Amino acid sequence: MWNFPLFPDAASSMAGQVDALYFFLVAVSLFFTVLIFAGCGYFAIKFKRVDENFIPAGQKDNMVLEVVWSVIPFFITLVMFAWGAVIFFRVYTPPEGAMEMYAVGKQWMWKTQHPEGHREINELHVPVGRDIKMTMTTEDVIHSFFIPAFRVKKDVVPGKYTTMWFKPTKVGKYHLFCAEYCGNQHSGMIGSVHVMEPADYEAWLAGVNRGETMAQAGERLFTRLGCASCHQEDNKGRCPTLKDIYSKPVPLQNGQRVIADESYLRESILKPQAKIVAGYQNQEMPTFQGQVSEDGLLQIVAYIKTLTKPDAVAAVAAPAAAAPKPATKGGNKK
Amino acid sequence: MSATAIPRVHTPPPPDPPVRPAKHYINATSGLASWLLTVDHKRITILYLISITIFFAIGGFFAMLVRLELITPQGDLMTAETYNRSFSMHGIAMVFFFLIPSIPATLGNFLVPIMCGARDLAFPKINLLSWYCFIVGAVFALATAFMGGVDTGWTFYTPYSSTYANGAVLTAILGAFFAGFSSILTGLNFIVTIHKMRAPGLTWFRMPLFLWAMYATSIIQILGTPVVAITLILVGLERGLGFGFFDPKLGGDPILMQHLFWFYSHPAVYVMILPPLGVMSELTAAFCRRRVYGYHFVALSSVAIAVISFIVWGHHLFTSGQSVYAGMVFSVLTFLVGIPSAIKVFNWMATMFKASISFEAPMIYAFGFIGLFTIGGVTGLFLATLGLDIHMHDTYFVVAHFHYIMVGSAIFSYMGGLHYWWPKITGKLYNDTLGCISAVLIFLGFNATFFPQFILGYMGMPRRYHAYPAEFQFLNICSSLGATLLAVGYVLPAIYFTWSLFKGKDAGPNPFKAKGLEWEIPSPPPTENFTKVPVVNSEPYDYAPGAGH
Amino acid sequence: MASHSQHEHHVPSVAHYVGVFLALMVLTAATVGVASMDLGRLNTIVALSVAGFKAFLVMYIFMELRHAPSLTRLAALSGVVFLAIMLIMIGQDYGARTVLHDPPNWGKTLPIDQNAPAAAATPAPAAAPAPAH
Amino acid sequence: MATHATTPNAHSDDHHHAHPPGFAHQFEDIGQQLDSTTLGMWVFLAQEIMFFGGLFCGYSIYRSLMPAGFEAASNHLNVPLGFANTVVLIASSLTMALAVRAAMLGDNKWVLRWLVGTLILGCMFLGVKIIEYSDKFEHHLVPGYNFQWANAAEAPGAQMFYVFYFTMTGMHALHMVIGAGLLLYFIYKASKNTYHPQYFGPIENMGLYWHFVDIVWIFLFPLLYLLGYHLGKGH
Incomplete structure (x- = not known):
């Protein structure tokens, strides 16, 4: 105490x-x-009222x-x-x-x-x-x-x-x-x-x-949830590859660019259609809301980070450099 | 003696004791209905005075519970649940049911019509409706207390208040909503009265500074309160009907709730401090027997505070995920809003220069106010500084700062105003030495309670903690000791005020020999205030006629 | 009737009010018409400005602001101005968060130039199949 | 200070000159009363603007964050019905303005007729709202009450849109109901011939309130109904 x-x-x-x-x-x-x-102390003492009828002078x-x-x-x-x-x-x-x-x-x-x-x-x-x-x-x-x-x-x-x-x-x-x-x-x-x-x-x-490390746990989740089937290394899958994309600009379908930081990756897992990568109109990817816990999300994001080689910083390796896959299914389910 | 010789004038024999008017607003009509259905602004003042004093006692009771609990590091006096409900009820009772209506509803209701030279407020029936809204809100608040209270704090942050809190959150929200509506109606009444019902000759710059402060407060009450009303309704709907306004799963953002909440709640703390600043100007002028120095600047600084207070609320969100750039914008604006308050303090001190200061109870409260308001103000600068707020946000430093402003300044000046206008409201004189003693007691008790909390704050003790690490215990014990002294300090005025009602001597129209329309009518004043509409043809506080600016 | 109160109210004619009513009808129809065309961001601006003008018409004529004392106009204006303050100050936080990205991405040396041509990275959206919504 | 001295117990001589009926004692004359009540009403409307402002602020922030979801959800609303409702409400504003004009002329008979017309139009408006709300219940579009939305991507934005749709139109409808209640009171007063050229303040304030509620709808209609209109029907 x-x-x-x-x-x-x-x-x-x-x-x-x-x-x-x-x-x-x-x-x-x-x-x-x-x-x-x-x-205040000085004024209080110095200008104490001594005489009831004293009227202090007006001030300019x-x-x-x-x-x-x-x-x-x-x-x-x-x-x-x-x-x-x-x-x-x-x-x-x-x-x-x-x-x-x-x-x-x-x-x-x-x-x-x-x-x-x-x-x-x-x-x-x-x-x-x-x-x-x-x-x-x-x-x-x-x-x-x-x-x-x-x-x-x-x-x-x-x-x-x-x-x-x-x-x-x-x-x-x-x-x-x-x-x-x-x-x-x-x-x-x-x-x-x-x-x-x-x-x-x-x-x-x-x-x-x-x-296992975060990345390993993330990789295990990445395969278990079936992400690997679409997001393939060499962009052959129906979805953009996730190689070399962490903290780099991602051109979006509505013309804007977004930095692929943790928030973007997390949002794309939970709400895939929020920010669709340019050139990929189809909305194949289901939402994983509720299927992955917060820790799981962190692990997947950590795994995706390991896919970005640290030296590939300067080049604008926009993921869709390769020719975009034609949207296999026209329109989208209403 | 000082170099300037004060002229020795033979004082005339004391005048014969003032006689109390036979007929006045208190005994004009009698019976409970005449009080509960009155439209006389002076009687509504008494109704408000009683109701907010009850809530001051309730809030004080919960404050004592909180302070008793914090004497020991491990939470042993009560469970965490009860502690959370105690500080929440303390916050709700004090903020919504005592501080917001404290001066506007009591001294403001009484004095605004009289200082304007009017017979009553512009809309007397709406004034009574405002009191009944307060009572409906009070019933909801008491219902909340009896239904086990609410443990969301007075800020109702979502998602805790909307999805995770258990407790009477909806009743508490309705309570705060109706209290807010009562504050809106009071503000509406004051704005129209000050604009449209001033006596002939009473131009804007001949109005007492108290009216300027009440006008500025009304602007905030009118334009700020509805935003918290809608925010609380949204939180209520999210909790009651599952409308996910701030629910992240629907893309909602809890920070938007904080934005909307603090858009009102920061101007609300200026609703709490502007009327006391107005009372302070009146006390300084009366007890220095002189016009307030820089009258125009002090008057306009009230309105400046009222307007700028609407763009500074972001300093409550520095660490909440708000953008860094928005934080910088809000930080520089928060410093800007501090300047008018500094202008006021400097002008009061300049008024004292070469004045004739008398030390009755109201003036002791005024000096206490200047001290505590200065400390409260400068500690506000700490929290406005971005770099420090990261460390100090949500710690006891914040608790100490806002108590220095709300309790140290607002309640101190409320007490000063009460002591100054008590003879006018009740026609009775209270014991002046007891008044001075209570002021000193409250000053000492207050500092003993809240100064240690600044140190605790920088040490990093978080707010709203039921149990805390052992090294904070000594300072918490000092704070709790101070709280007991503070409680005694607040009980003392209740005693000698009630005593004065029965045993007090009759106060004449002008016990403090002050200047002002309210001192020209008998005390207690007749129901219609003025028998003939007064004509004002001189500067405010013209103790030295012809001095002027 | 010589009303001795100094408030000699100029009572506008019925045709006056009906004229404003028709104007409001035309404007409403126009709003719906414009809204059916896809002008992208412009849609919102047009919709709000037409609604604002309609509101001004109602206030100016129906609510007698035309010959109201300036104080009443100030009261009306203060409501709108403080609403604008609220929208702007809350909006600047969300704008800063989405556009400027907080420090972790600020100052990165990456060419985050919004309107830089997308270096052949993405074909112009038109080339892709019509964005069937 | 004031040159006026009051003897402590002077009997307050009644120096008021004759006042028109409906005059409140705390005012000097009827002109001051009219100015004060109008100013009071406008200050009340400024407060109402801020009250609805909170909702509009929430709506605009979320619309900028989730444009796609909002547009898809808004496309579901029945624009012709909304347009009809807007016409009804602006018409009621016209009849209200004519009622106030009749009150200024002291013509209580016409005041009564125009007020009844306003009341009928107001009830039509509320009727249409009830139809729209029941339609939303059928299509499971009420948020928090098993809200269903086909396109999973836009579901959160759509639900947020309907959260604001129901709150804003609900709050507006609540103000319409209060307005209708006040109209009944004023119809009763008009039937008692209370209004004359010096005393029409209350009716004017009722008119101000009604026009304000109309203005809120003037903003609500484009923001809620016309948002997704350019996307074409049945989307």
């Missing part, structure tokens, strides 16, 4: 910058608060003074805004080549998953010094993945992926909270993030019973 810290420990690359901004704002606020408290309104004490605070706030926006962008822009981790919020537990396939409940082991990109979603209500020590938080919204990243810089065990009210055990939906030395992390990863 008595060993109560007054400041959270800073254990991520961004924590220092957020704290610096915090202290800047504390300083500015303290300055203005003391200025106003002292001013001074436009310049009004403009000054509006514009100066506004410029100070612009500084706060700019500094805050820069940090906001950095926190919500995962760097390239970050280690992909997944988290699925479910009413009152966090299911985290490593790319190597190991799954944890309310626990997250991460190596120190590595950029970690979290791709998160929820199976029911809105939760919020919040690690105070890393100064980072992002709501998870049903029906889409939200991402955030952090780079742990200090080994240790830190709190993991759910910050968005999600029902009965909202306060029970907590856990801990273990930041470990890379060697210890590898040992821990090896030690734990390594199930």
Whole structure:
């Protein structure tokens, strides 16, 4: 009870910058608060009413003074805004080549998953010094993945992926909270993030019973659900190939272009006709809504990512480069 | 003594004690029906005063439950379910049934017609309808409480409130809907009265600043409240009939519900703070015995706050999946809306310069308000800063910030206004020293309760937590101690106000020797306020005639 | 009848109202006519502007805004303006999300140029069989 | 401050000069009363605009997110019936305006006739709505109530369209029912010869409310009915 810290420990690359901004704002606020408290105190004492009938002199309104004490605070706030926006962008822009981790919020537990396939409940082991990109979603209500020590938080919204990243810089065990009210055990939906030395992390990863990796699980699902029959490697199937498409632009049938990121892949699995690839009008693909769990979707998406060779970034390898298959069945079922 | 010698003038012998008018609006007619079916704006003020005080007590009761539970890290006083229902009822009772109507429905109802020089509001029957809407909403809210309460918080976020929550969500939604409708009708009445029923000679810039604040508040009440009404109806339909407005399976987006909800709910917090700012201007002018410095700027800053408050709500959604660019737009606009509030505080301080400040109870409340409103305002800047809000959103820092504004500033100024106009409303004087003591007690209790929560907030303690990690316990204990002191502070005025009703001395028309139309009529005023329509031919607060801008 | 109240109401003639009614009928028919043609995005713009003009006609004539004091017009306008504020501010969030894609894709060096010719990647949609809906 | 001094218990001399019937005491004169009631009505209508605005906002966001589903679903609506309904409602707006005009002239007999005409047209409108709603129930197009849609791809968008179709037209129909109730009240008042050139405020406000409900439908018709019209029939 008595060993109560007054400041959270800073254990991520961004924590220092957020704290610096915090202290800047504390300083500015303290300055203005003391200025106003002292001013009020002094005026209260100095101009105390002594004589009932004394009428203080009228005051001339001074436009310049009004403009000054509006514009100066506004410029100070612009500084706060700019500094805050820069940090906001950095926190919500995962760097390239970050280690992909997944988290699925479910009413009152966090299911985290490593790319190597190991799954944890309310626990997250991460190596120190590595950029970690979290791709998160929820199976029911809105939760919020919040690690105070890393100064980072992002709501998870049903029906889409939200991402955030952090780079742990200090080994240790830190709190993991759910910050968005999600029902009965909202306060029970907590856990801990273990930041470990890379060697210890590898040992821990090896030690734990390594199930199949995400990609392998994704591949198994990919074949079991019959995706492989259409989406063939060399584009012979009735559907576009999925080779080399991750995070590259996909020309759509209505002329727009979309980045094939996780959200696009997930949406195309659940609602195939939402964004049909150009050149493929037929709507053969059934919706898999309800047949694949959130974890399964993450695994399939992870598998599709492995189909993109990292070096094939620059070339615009639009998947439909090959001649589009003529739509075998005209029109579409009404 | 100070360099400027204050002229020593022989004070005349005290005038004979004021006599209470035989006939006034309280004893004009008697009987329950004359109260429940009244169309006199002053009587409707009393009806509202009683009903919102009851809800202040209910909200306070649930607040004490929450604070008692948080003394220990592990949730042992009550189950998580009961805790969630307690803070939800605390939120709903306080926001919809006390803070939104607090000043507009009581001091506003009483003073707007009198300050305008009118006999009554433009639509007296609609004024009574507004109270009955409040009562229907109150019945629904109490029904919610007795049906086991609701555990969605006062924000009703979907999909939890529409599909996963169990509890009387639909009744709570109806309660909030009718309370909102009552607020719309009050706003409508004020706008038409201020526009169309001002006394001859009372131009816009001769109006007291309280009227400016009530006008700005009415704009928000009229244009904001219907949006939360439709949003709550949509949540109700999604829960009741399965219409999936925000259901992701139909392509719906829960963030749209947050957008529509906060489109009203942020201007709603300005409905809660604008009337107190108006009361503050009146208190500063009366107890510095001087016209408020920069009258035009303070008046127009109220309207500026009202308009800009409609485009800033996105700061509630910074971490909710809202686009980063929309976040930046909302962040810069949120800083913009903070400026008019700063202008007001600086102008009040400038009014005090070389003034003659007396320290009756209302002025102690005014000083307390300036302190707490400043802290509340600057902590708002923290949350408007994008980089910090990522860390602080949904933590106790947010809880502390909005309590500094809602309790520290709004209720503090409501109390100040109540102390200032109590002699006018009831014709009775209360014990002034007790008034000052209660102000200091509330100030200390309030700071002890909510300042530790800023520290807890930056430490990362999330909101609405039934149990929390052990290292947060000490600060939570301080907060709970402060809460008890705060409760005592709030009970004290109830005691000496009621005492003053029976034992208080008669207050003459102008106990504080202030300037204003309301101080020119007897207290308590007759039913028709003015026997002859007043003609206003001077500047507001003209303590020093001829000074002018 | 010399009404002593200073509100001398100019009472428009019946023909006046019937004329507006006919105009509204014509506009409604026009809306339906235009809607039957496939003008792509233009359909919505035309539909809304015609509806807006019809609404303006009803407000201006039927609801007596023509000789209403400017305050009443301001009240009418404020409703529309704040509705526009709501639509724009909520729309800018969804617009930013769909068009600008949040940071994970922002700043990528990929040629995400919406109107760049699709480098022979996709034949012009016309070549493909008529998009039978 | 005010030059007016009140003796504490001065008996309030009745200095009001003679007022036309229907005058409310809190006003100075009938002109101020008319201005105030009209302004009050317009402020109420501004609030109603924001109330329906929430629905229009939700509709436009989802329509931009799911255009295909919305167009397919909208194509199911019976446009000729909708067009007929629009004609009926604009006609009722005309009769309402003529009723207000008759009230301004103090001609209570014609006020009564035009109001009854408006009421009949309003009921016709509601009748057509009932027909349309029952048709949707038969085709299982009521969301949340075993909603069925052939084309699986557009099913979510279609259901969302019908969610907004039922809510918007339902809210509009509710306002029509309230309007019809008010019309009955005003028909009763007109039969009592209450309106004359100085006192026609209430009728004018009723007219404002009715025209507002008409304007809401003027926007609803193109947005809901004509959305998928260019896709051709039976799609």
